[in-house]
Amino acid sequence: MSTTPALPPTPSQTVGPFFGYALPFTGGSDLAPPGHPDTITLHGRVLDGAGEPVPDALLEFWQAGPDGSLSGAPGSLRRDPVTGAVLGRDGVEFTGFARIAVDADGHYALRTLAPGGAPYVSVCVFARGLMHHLFTRAYLRDDPDDALLAAVDPERRHTLLAPEEPGRHRTHRFDIRLQGGEETVFLEFG
Amino acid sequence: MNLPNPAPVPAPESVTPPPPGPPAQAEIDREIAELHRAYQRDRAGGAPARHHPPRDFTPYRSSALRHPTRPPVAVTGDPEAVELHGPVFGVTDVTDLDADLTRHHAGEPLGERITVTGRLLDSRGRPVRGQLVEVWQANASGRYAHLRDQHPAPLDPHFTGVGRCLTAEDGTYSFTTVKPGAYPWRNHTNAWRPAHIHFSLFGTAFTQRLVTQMYFPGDPLFRHDPILSAVTDAAARERLVAAYDHDLSSPEWSLGYRWDIVLDGPAATWIEEGR
Numbered sequence: 320m321s322t323t324p325a326l327p328p329t330p331s332q333t334v335g336p337f338f339g340y341a342l343p344f345t346g347g348s349d350l351a352p353p354g355h356p357d358t359i360t361l362h363g364r365v366l367d368g369a370g371e372p373v374p375d376a377l378l379e380f381w382q383a384g385p386d387g388s389l390s391g392a393p394g395s396l397r398r399d400p401v402t403g404a405v406l407g408r409d410g411v412e413f414t415g416f417a418r419i420a421v422d423a424d425g426h427y428a429l430r431t432l433a434p435g436g437a438p439y440v441s442v443c444v445f446a447r448g449l450m451h452h453l454f455t456r457a458y459l460r461d462d463p464d465d466a467l468l469a470a471v472d473p474e475r476r477h478t479l480l481a482p483e484e485p486g487r488h489r490t491h492r493f494d495i496r497l498q499g500g501e502e503t504v505f506l507e508f509g
Numbered sequence: 510m511n512l513p514n515p516a517p518v519p520a521p522e523s524v525t526p527p528p529p530g531p532p533a534q535a536e537i538d539r540e541i542a543e544l545h546r547a548y549q550r551d552r553a554g555g556a557p558a559r560h561h562p563p564r565d566f567t568p569y570r571s572s573a574l575r576h577p578t579r580p581p582v583a584v585t586g587d588p589e590a591v592e593l594h595g596p597v598f599g600v601t602d603v604t605d606l607d608a609d610l611t612r613h614h615a616g617e618p619l620g621e622r623i624t625v626t627g628r629l630l631d632s633r634g635r636p637v638r639g640q641l642v643e644v645w646q647a648n649a650s651g652r653y654a655h656l657r658d659q660h661p662a663p664l665d666p667h668f669t670g671v672g673r674c675l676t677a678e679d680g681t682y683s684f685t686t687v688k689p690g691a692y693p694w695r696n697h698t699n700a701w702r703p704a705h706i707h708f709s710l711f712g713t714a715f716t717q718r719l720v721t722q723m724y725f726p727g728d729p730l731f732r733h734d735p736i737l738s739a740v741t742d743a744a745a746r747e748r749l750v751a752a753y754d755h756d757l758s759s760p761e762w763s764l765g766y767r768w769d770i771v772l773d774g775p776a777a778t779w780i781e782e783g784r
Contacts, residue, residue: 328561371574
């Protein structure tokens, strides 16, 4: 590795309460091409330490394409150059990136395609009151060979799993608990 | 000594504690000072510099129920981690006018026209090229174009306060806008945020993701603000403050501010180079 001394990073600050007219975009939750037969839904709620919904959280999702590709593709915020309005993804390229502002009940729903390769969707949580975003992973299936699932405290491992809901076709549940006994496992990358 | 008979007085209010209400600024200031002293003591004792704010910074009251109490689990040494790659953006994601927030409506917004520019770098000083930079801010009167902002300052029909651009080959971003106003919030009594512009940034890896706020030099509200003060390291706080740069000011047009941004976190390219 280079011996160049690292530049100190710019500190994080909270996303605050007023991002709603700036960051979310039309179709932000629709990562799967419209009408794709393999579309799955990943949904859940963001909850605070009192178990109450967090109504002003912003979630971002990053994942491999169905072919396992991690290169992503531009066009998540594809715009109409005449009006500036968001057109949505073109339905051809899988961009790998989604952004959802939760609703008043703290709920989100992502429509996507299951990633190829590693069976998880990476999730980044922003909220008013949260000074520095939080990373976690929603595992769409359990994988005993996965390095993180193998390493994490067995008591807390289930907070990373997003199992298919009984009776709901292709629908996976993943709640995010910011604090408390059932606190979600959050990650840091060294 | 003869004193007149005192008039009967009602029971002193101190018998019952005052109803709980928002804390005073002085109380918040005391809490901030104590947490900064504690950090300095830790540093003097050999603790490493803390570049990012702690998530449980009590003076910022909204953090109370929204911070994890358990330490994050480290994901290290996994070259296959999906987060070592990240979203990409391109020419379809921005339009030409997005970076000039003064041209999004039929007329010119009120306020002090400014340009804000700088470079987006990784922690080794390399430019982050072609990446999406998003900004949002209050108008010159300190009001957001957001339904939930009910601060009784005027909305500006010629200013929304949202911008985007892609970084250039050398990592440069640039926005034209108006200087935002300070505004009140309800963290405590008489709480005012120093003027700031919100920034959202992507690196080459999702691990480098950053949302932050840029401040303007010399703002007297800095020391009263629990959000900026949550960055307990004084040098790190300074890195959130732009520099006024007279060479960036345009005659008869605008004032210039420079602010470079350095992203944290590993990326896949680092691992490849380390092989």
